[in-house]
Amino acid sequence: MKKVSYWAIFKNGLFGENPVFRLALSLCPAVAVTSGVKNGFLMGVAVFFVMTMVNVTVSLIRSFISPKVRIPAYMFIIATWVTVTDLVMGAYARDVYKEMGLYIMLIVAFAIVLSRAEVFASKNKLIPSMIDGMGMGLGFLLALVLIGITREFLGKGSLWGYDILHTRPLLIMVLPTGGFFAMGLLMGFLNWIDRKVFGGTGASSGGH
Amino acid sequence: MEGSGLWEHVLTIFIASALINNFVFARYLGLCIFFGVTKRMETAVGMSITFTAVMVISSVLSWVVYKYIMVPYHLEYLKIVIFIGIVAAFVQAADTIMKKKTPALYYKLGIYLALIVTNCIIIAVPLINAGEEYGLFESIALAFGSGVGFSLALIIMASIREKLDLADVPKSFQGLPIAFVLTGLIALAFLGFSGMITL
Amino acid sequence: MKEMLKITLSLVAIFVVAGMIMVGVFYVTSPVRFKAEKKEKEEALKKMAPEADVITEVGKWNIGRKHYDYHEAKSGRRIVAYIATTAGKGYSSYVKMLVSVDRDIRVKGVQVLDHAETPGLGDQIIEEEWFLEQFKGKEFSQLALLKKPTKENIQAISGATISSRAVTNGVKDAVQMLIERYGGGIKVATHGVKK
Structure with a gap:
């Protein structure tokens, strides 16, 4: 990678290669925990922490690890940080943990974390790797909050648990199936904006 | 559960995990792979077979390790690391063995093996087994049920998406967005199973 | 052979360090969690019979x-x-x-x-x-x-x-x-x- 400003790396995760809307990676939590803004936000925070720490760790030991065993080594590092997050949330954020305990543990299998470790952190120095992790994590958080806002507002007429509309305009949005509709419609809408306003290609990548 | 035998309970877990709590449609897990491999029927079927096999075997391994090593030594808090380690090691071993012994099969299914490690379901099932303190047969039932449920989801979706190529979809919705909306519709249909059994 | 040794050693080093981190965090958080769970239960019970x-x-x-x-x-x-x-x-x-x-x-x-x-x-x-x-x-x-x-x-x-x-x-x-x-x-x- 040539000289690229830190801001560019950071922004890349937020918009250019937004993990959820653009790379279409790690969609499971994007649908699963976003029936409310609060859960989406807290899940995003957990992922943000894990991604930053994993990128930092991988970058630190990148010259030390033989390429032959890098994937198992990365998996182990990810699992370690997820365990730490899980233990800390289990002790200090009880309410959240009760609701999303399983999904916190599943961060370990998120393709986005492994893919950033492999694609970026294994080839870059400490600071850029950290910024990449933060950017990607924040991009993820942003996406979850956006979906959470859409679903909670339309489905329950409230935001972060505070009742605003006093009615439930589209109850289906908070139901299990609503997550898929919300995702599909939001993605389509963002593509449309991208094409009309920014003149981009406006196509979602394949999805892995 | 009420006074019923173990087998009835096992059957309930199997059906519940395959249909009612289908991992894709009701618990939203395994979506990355779900959208990745459902573009063509052939890949969907290949993934289904590989996934179900890996699922069952790795959850049995996880169960043995959890019950006989982790619980006696109070290592439950390491479950994430250990389960992902078991899955990764097993997938690696299967990869190597298949390549040597059955190259034809490897040629067909090998590529799916690599994808499996980043599938949330494969790690979710041992975690649920551990959390619910399931016995061996219940664990197998959950693993097999999840495998069948996931296969069902993949095959239904793949058959629809093959047809979708011919449909006139608005440009912004082509690809993933329409796939999401479709999944929502199938999930709506799966809600119909909910009355069958209450878990 | 020498490479094998190096790979093994580096992996072992990672396992050991990561293991230590996890055990450390566990020892700090588990009493907190235990106490929190106990307190939650007591409060819930108290609410049932004030x-x-x-x-x-x-x-x-x-x-x-x-x-x-x-x-x-x-x-x-x-x-x-x-x-x-x-x-x-x-x-x-x-x-x-x-x-x-x-x-x-x-x-x-x-x-x-x-x-x-x-x-x-x-x-x-x-x-x-x-x-x-x-x-x-x-x-x-x-x-x-x-x-x-x-x-x-x-x-x-x-x-x-x-x-x-x-x-x-x-x-x-x-x-x-x-x-x-x-x-x-x-x-x-x-x-x-x-x-």
Whole structure:
């Protein structure tokens, strides 16, 4: 990678290669925990922490690890940080943990974390790797909050648990199936904006 | 559960995990792979077979390790690391063995093996087994049920998406967005199973 | 050979360091978590019988193969309530609850501890406060779920019938167990009552 400003790396995760809307990676939590803004936000925070720490760790030991065993080594590092997050949330954020305990543990299998470790952190120095992790994590958080806002507002007429509309305009949005509709419609809408306003290609990548 | 035998309970877990709590449609897990491999029927079927096999075997391994090593030594808090380690090691071993012994099969299914490690379901099932303190047969039932449920989801979706190529979809919705909306519709249909059994 | 050694060593080094981090975090967080869980339970129990000054666990009971406990709440020497943890099978989870009854084994209150019912539908068992309120003062024979307005029995929440049934069944199991243990003089047909 040539000289690229830190801001560019950071922004890349937020918009250019937004993990959820653009790379279409790690969609499971994007649908699963976003029936409310609060859960989406807290899940995003957990992922943000894990991604930053994993990128930092991988970058630190990148010259030390033989390429032959890098994937198992990365998996182990990810699992370690997820365990730490899980233990800390289990002790200090009880309410959240009760609701999303399983999904916190599943961060370990998120393709986005492994893919950033492999694609970026294994080839870059400490600071850029950290910024990449933060950017990607924040991009993820942003996406979850956006979906959470859409679903909670339309489905329950409230935001972060505070009742605003006093009615439930589209109850289906908070139901299990609503997550898929919300995702599909939001993605389509963002593509449309991208094409009309920014003149981009406006196509979602394949999805892995 | 009420006074019923173990087998009835096992059957309930199997059906519940395959249909009612289908991992894709009701618990939203395994979506990355779900959208990745459902573009063509052939890949969907290949993934289904590989996934179900890996699922069952790795959850049995996880169960043995959890019950006989982790619980006696109070290592439950390491479950994430250990389960992902078991899955990764097993997938690696299967990869190597298949390549040597059955190259034809490897040629067909090998590529799916690599994808499996980043599938949330494969790690979710041992975690649920551990959390619910399931016995061996219940664990197998959950693993097999999840495998069948996931296969069902993949095959239904793949058959629809093959047809979708011919449909006139608005440009912004082509690809993933329409796939999401479709999944929502199938999930709506799966809600119909909910009355069958209450878990 | 030398490369193998290097690879192995580097992996072992990672395992050891990571293991140490995890064990360290575990030792810091597990007492905090243990205390938090204990406090949560005590607070939940206290809420079921605010007038009591001691609540002690007196035994275990089970539904199917799951184990639950029950407690006696005393104010001074007088027993003011019996409290049982219980659960009912809902739509997508077990709805775990605390049920308290008075000395005549009439329901004093119901509190949902933990559930994973569908947001927006099943979770109305908590959000619609009138639902849990209905249980107050009911005796065992009145614990039947109806799908129409009722004063005598329990009215289901429309759109959350399965979750409502889970709560009703859980409460019923607990009350039946408490009658068997403490009912003594109370004669109730505890068998053959339709769920």
